Amino acid sequence: xxxxxxxxxxxxxxxxxxxxxxxxxxxxxxxxxxxxxxxxxxxxxxxxxxxxxxxxxxxxxxxxxxxxxxxxxxxxxxxxxxxxxxxxxxxxxxxxxxxxxxxxxxxxxxxxxxxxxxxxxxxxxxxxxxxxxxxxxxxxxxxxxxxxxxxxxxxxxxxxxxxxxxxxxxxxxxxxxxxxxxxxxxxxxxxxxxxxxxxxxxxxxxxxxxxxxxxxxxxxxxxxxxxxxxxxxxxxxxxxxxxxxxxxxxxxxxxxxxxxxxxxxxxxxxxxxxxxxxxxxxxxxxxxxxxxxxxxxxxx
Numbered sequence: 001x002x003x004x005x006x007x008x009x010x011x012x013x014x015x016x017x018x019x020x021x022x023x024x025x026x027x028x029x030x031x032x033x034x035x036x037x038x039x040x041x042x043x044x045x046x047x048x049x050x051x052x053x054x055x056x057x058x059x060x061x062x063x064x065x066x067x068x069x070x071x072x073x074x075x076x077x078x079x080x081x082x083x084x085x086x087x088x089x090x091x092x093x094x095x096x097x098x099x100x101x102x103x104x105x106x107x108x109x110x111x112x113x114x115x116x117x118x119x120x121x122x123x124x125x126x127x128x129x130x131x132x133x134x135x136x137x138x139x140x141x142x143x144x145x146x147x148x149x150x151x152x153x154x155x156x157x158x159x160x161x162x163x164x165x166x167x168x169x170x171x172x173x174x175x176x177x178x179x180x181x182x183x184x185x186x187x188x189x190x191x192x193x194x195x196x197x198x199x200x201x202x203x204x205x206x207x208x209x210x211x212x213x214x215x216x217x218x219x220x221x222x223x224x225x226x227x228x229x230x231x232x233x234x235x236x237x238x239x240x241x242x243x244x245x246x247x248x249x250x251x252x253x254x255x256x257x258x259x260x261x262x263x264x265x266x267x268x269x270x271x272x273x274x275x276x277x278x279x280x281x282x283x284x285x286x287x288x289x290x291x292x293x294x295x296x297x298x299x300x
Contacts, residue, residue, distance in 0.1 A: 031078075031100055031132060039159065040082045043096035046136055050100040053132075056107040057098050062116055062123075064091035066142070069121050070164075075151040076114075076125040076135040080172070085143035085160035085179070092140040093118075095125065099133040144181070158183070162199075176201070180221060194226065205231050212236070212285060219243040223282040233287040235294045237276070244281035248273045251289040258295050 032049045040046065043059045064071065066089040075081045086092075099110035114127040114135055125135040134154075141147060144163040149156050151168075157175040158165055167174055167185040174187050180198035187205045194203065195213040198220030203210060210228045214237040226233075235247060239259055249255055249272045257263070257274055264275040274294065275281060 031098065031134060033080075033098070033134065033136070039084070040136075041084065041138060043094065043136070043138075046096055046098075048098050053100045053102060054104040054107045055098065055100045056104070056111040057096075058111055059097060060095050060116060062093040062095070062118060064093065064118055064123070066090055067121070067145075070146040070148050071141070072122040072148045073137065073139060073150070074122065074124045075137060075149075075154055075156070076127065076133075078131075078153045079125065079135040079137070079151075080154040081137045081139065081149055081151060081156045083139045083141055083147065083149065083156075083158045083161065083165075085162065086140045087143065088140070089142050091142070091145070093123065094138040096136040096138065097133075098135070099128070101132065191231075192226070192228075194224070199224075201225070203227070205229070207231060209233070209290070210285070210287070212283075214238070214241060214245070214283065217242050219282045223284070226285045228287040228290050231287065231290045233285055233290055233292045235285060235292075237294075241277055243277050243283060244279045245276040245283040246273065246281035246285070247275075247292060247294060248284075248286040249288075249290070249292045250286070253287055253289060254291040256291070256293045260294060 034047045035045060048055060048057065071091065073081055095116040097111055097114040099107050099114065101107040101110060110128045110133055114133055116125050127133045143161055146164040148166045151172050152170050154172045156167055156169050156172065158179050159177045161179040162181045164182045169190055170188045172190045174185050174190065175193040176183060177195050179196060182200045184202040185192060187208055190208045192203050192205045192210045195215060197214060197216040200222035201224040203226040205228045207230050209232040210226050211234045212226060217238060217240055237245065250270060253272060255272045260274055266273045
């Protein structure tokens, strides 16, 4: 059990630093899509294989005008969404399209049916009735924009945003990096990885792990609240972190903590908690029926 938890922690914290890593190895209907440990900003970074079937790929682009309204992005089923903040006021969208079939001509025909559209504030991707196609959206958005992201069976990640972001994903990972806005996420059957030091962040994972890496020495903003139901919880923070941090576990939750000697601990048979820093906790992490691992070391 302890060895499994250590392996999870190592992988989870790597994910928190490099969100693209959480998205590697997605496979469906003979179509496998993987990435490396870099931010995915171009279609050629998506490595695609098709189990000896014919594969067709292309990409198209769309520019969305400046808006104060919420932009809703719905990923294709089995596809993904990568969002990056930038300093421009418009939105740049790159649609990475993939289709496969037993012959090249049919694969190319399916590829032509994959369409991206933006209407009434909603960005969507549609395709052929057959399931052997997918689309990955790479979105550059104004840093302070309002976004609502939805996915099914694929990854979602956000980086360098400072606006309002709402995320719903099922059977796929969600990763946050360097974003300090108002972020809320409901993830079912998938992991959450967070790396940052500010904002108003609310994360909930059902049947999935949560990995948190706190950067700097203080939290800037309203706070971070992360809750996992039936999933592991891991935390990494510097040993001089000053803001209040509370980690709680209920139910069957093995608890492993390195560097907790100076922390305030409260353990009984069914509830465990560890508190770091000073003052009222602004970072609150909790799990029910999931193992907890806290690894406190200096790091860059």
